[in-house]
Amino acid sequence: MIYTIQGLENDHPVREMLYNLLPTEIPERADSAPEDVDALGVCVEQVGMENCIRVCCVRQGKQACAERRAPISDDAEQTKRARTHAVKTAIFEAVSPFLDTVPEWGSLTGVRPAKFARSFMEQGYTPAQVAKLMTETYHVSAARRALAIRSAGIAMDLKEKIHPNDISIYIGIPFCPSRCSYCSFVSHSIEKAGKLMAEYLDTLCGEIVHTGEILRQAGLRIVTIYIGGGTPTTLSAQQMDCLLQTVHQSFDLQALEEFTVEAGRPDTITREKLLVLKKHGVDRISINPQSMNDAVLEGIGRHHSAQDVLDRYQTAREVGFSAINMDTIAGLDGDTPESFAHTIDTLLALNPENITVHTLAAKRGADQHDRAHNAKKQEAVRQMLEIASKKLTAAGYAPYYLYRQKFMAGGFENVGWCKMGYECKYNVYMMEELQTIVSLGAGGVTKLLGTDGRKIRRISNPKYPYEYNVSLERINAGKQAILDWAKSGSSLSD
Numbered sequence: 001m002i003y004t005i006q007g008l009e010n011d012h013p014v015r016e017m018l019y020n021l022l023p024t025e026i027p028e029r030a031d032s033a034p035e036d037v038d039a040l041g042v043c044v045e046q047v048g049m050e051n052c053i054r055v056c057c058v059r060q061g062k063q064a065c066a067e068r069r070a071p072i073s074d075d076a077e078q079t080k081r082a083r084t085h086a087v088k089t090a091i092f093e094a095v096s097p098f099l100d101t102v103p104e105w106g107s108l109t110g111v112r113p114a115k116f117a118r119s120f121m122e123q124g125y126t127p128a129q130v131a132k133l134m135t136e137t138y139h140v141s142a143a144r145r146a147l148a149i150r151s152a153g154i155a156m157d158l159k160e161k162i163h164p165n166d167i168s169i170y171i172g173i174p175f176c177p178s179r180c181s182y183c184s185f186v187s188h189s190i191e192k193a194g195k196l197m198a199e200y201l202d203t204l205c206g207e208i209v210h211t212g213e214i215l216r217q218a219g220l221r222i223v224t225i226y227i228g229g230g231t232p233t234t235l236s237a238q239q240m241d242c243l244l245q246t247v248h249q250s251f252d253l254q255a256l257e258e259f260t261v262e263a264g265r266p267d268t269i270t271r272e273k274l275l276v277l278k279k280h281g282v283d284r285i286s287i288n289p290q291s292m293n294d295a296v297l298e299g300i301g302r303h304h305s306a307q308d309v310l311d312r313y314q315t316a317r318e319v320g321f322s323a324i325n326m327d328t329i330a331g332l333d334g335d336t337p338e339s340f341a342h343t344i345d346t347l348l349a350l351n352p353e354n355i356t357v358h359t360l361a362a363k364r365g366a367d368q369h370d371r372a373h374n375a376k377k378q379e380a381v382r383q384m385l386e387i388a389s390k391k392l393t394a395a396g397y398a399p400y401y402l403y404r405q406k407f408m409a410g411g412f413e414n415v416g417w418c419k420m421g422y423e424c425k426y427n428v429y430m431m432e433e434l435q436t437i438v439s440l441g442a443g444g445v446t447k448l449l450g451t452d453g454r455k456i457r458r459i460s461n462p463k464y465p466y467e468y469n470v471s472l473e474r475i476n477a478g479k480q481a482i483l484d485w486a487k488s489g490s491s492l493s494d
């Protein structure tokens, strides 16, 4: 699709909406569009104290136009935000008459729809008023509004209980037994990068020890720990034992409420490793099948079967884990709504406390990143998510957090479902940006939350293990920012 713009210096919102609405077409900017060609024209003009946005879409000889207005205020950022929203909504309104299926999130883009809903609820809007706004201004469907508003309510409840000195810790283990075809994380298969692992663990323990000292000096309370990846259980039982001993020796865990380790791939889970986790107080694990269909698992490069998932789950229960999450993905190649329903039914029969339903995203960096191919799965994914929603609701699970990613089939979302009282606090704190998260390991991004709860300062560790392994001194020096932030009472001056 060709597009032209006038009066708008940044075409990012235009491209983003076109990708959302017409994911099989590549948006191309042009100075002008010939009359007989499918094209979108966006024009922004100042009229009094408003920006007036006019969008016209021509497709197969037919035309649809939309107009939106956005207020101009003294606050440049606010003016820009209002204009961007208005541009996106006008594009949505001009293009959607030509679509067979309209995206359920309407013109709402961004990773955190619940945070968006919460921002209004915290200003005093009732859930009904937020629902009205999401419908009338952003064209969000009833199901997606309900999801965002429910998750926003859970985040608000958790936020009320957060103590000003509370923080969470994330520890990353960027290794996996093999690489899944859809994965875009910086995760290294142990076949290729196994030799880095021992050195990685030494560096990580060095970072944990130093961070523990900083947190102690800063008087911060660790309330949740999340060890993710990659696949943390790629570590041997001895390596895991060593890591968790360092965690216990370095951090004051008196206020700890939740300790999660993503066991993830069933082909890395052994009774011995689970016993090590249990011994060190880990109370929540993930065993992630993604699919319970062997052909689908093979197609995405997972070296385990559905039976392995059942066996490892059984072992985890025998070892005594009473909070288990299981991840699934809607839209994997070779999966159908019927076979996805089989996955959900099989997991429900196991009765885990949490089930997370992801939507496949065609992400850059993944082996499988064909956006057009992914976009064609929109209807199948919609059916899969509906099946999951109905079955999980009927079985007593409820959604508690969600997030979106770019290039998801149908523009849908990832949703964490749980039984009552089993919400993973870390997931909500992190996704809703409710609390400071100190992240350790390669690719870790510490997010210090300012006093206003909005401003965030990021401190990034080197992304790749080979860079991380040689940067401990610099990484540890960077931790001074945590101490400065805590001593200033969470102020984030520029």
Ligand code: SF4
Residues within 6 Å of the ligand: 175, 176, 178, 179, 180, 183, 184, 185, 187, 229, 230, 231, 264, 265
């Ligand atoms: S197990 Fe997870 S992190 Fe590892 S390659 Fe597969 S999707 Fe990526």
